[in-house]
Amino acid sequence: xxxxxxxxxxxxxxxEMAEEIDRDYAASDxxxxxxVLKGSVFxxxxxxxxxxxxxxxxxFQTSSYGSSTSPGEVRIRKDLDLSVRGRDVLLIEDIVDxxxxxxxxxxxxxFRGARSVKLCALLDKAAAREAEVKIDYRGFEIEKxxxxxxxxxxxxxxxxxxxxxxxxxxxxxxxxxxx
Ligand code: IMP
Ligand code: MG
Numbered sequence: 001x002x003x004x005x006x007x008x009x010x011x012x013x014x015x016e017m018a019e020e021i022d023r024d025y026a027a028s029d030x031x032x033x034x035x036v037l038k039g040s041v042f043x044x045x046x047x048x049x050x051x052x053x054x055x056x057x058x059x060f061q062t063s064s065y066g067s068s069t070s071p072g073e074v075r076i077r078k079d080l081d082l083s084v085r086g087r088d089v090l091l092i093e094d095i096v097d098x099x100x101x102x103x104x105x106x107x108x109x110x111f112r113g114a115r116s117v118k119l120c121a122l123l124d125k126a127a128a129r130e131a132e133v134k135i136d137y138r139g140f141e142i143e144k145x146x147x148x149x150x151x152x153x154x155x156x157x158x159x160x161x162x163x164x165x166x167x168x169x170x171x172x173x174x175x176x177x178x179x
Contacts, residue, residue: 032088102133147164
């Protein structure tokens with residue numbers, strides 16, 4: 001296993017992102033931070049602990065990786081509990097890969113009448129993009145490699161690693177399908 005982004009680098013970048021988000025939402029009293037389960041959880045907790053603006057949190061869970069790689073195949077397995085109508089929504093994701101998951105969720109949030117919708121993603125695999133997605137707050141751009149740790153899994157393993165790593169044997173551009 002090779003460390004791609006160290007714990008220190010993650011902490012520093014998350015702090016910078018939190019400061020930027022705090023400034024941008026300083027005037028908002030209606031922010032909802034929406035995480036996509038399960039991968040975004042570690043990043044979301046670290047980020048939100050550093051925010052001082054008032055906010056609510058909620059979660060989506062979508063279909064697992066492998067079945068979300070083409071348009072129309074993204075399933076919502078757990079929907080939000082809160083209404084987003086008239087709210088400022090900050091969607092928080094671990095990684096944007098093909099972009100299909102985010103494209104679907106962002107469209108849904110706008111359709112439901114959110115006042116504003118922005119995307120905050122820790123990792124951006126830009127070379128893998130198929131659906132256009134604007135990332136308003138981006139942690140790191142990474143190569144088209146399969147990564148684990150800090151919430152990201154391979155068959156539900158490695159989520160609790162405090163850093164982002166590339167698994168041995170995954171150094172090619174081939175992205176394995178874990179399911
Ligand atoms: P999408 O292809 O942009 O729709 O990404 C779908 C989901 O696949 C992401 O939210 C992640 O949960 C997962 N995913 C994409 N790339 C990786 C990776 O390199 N490691 C672990 N999970 C990944
Ligand atoms: Mg995810």
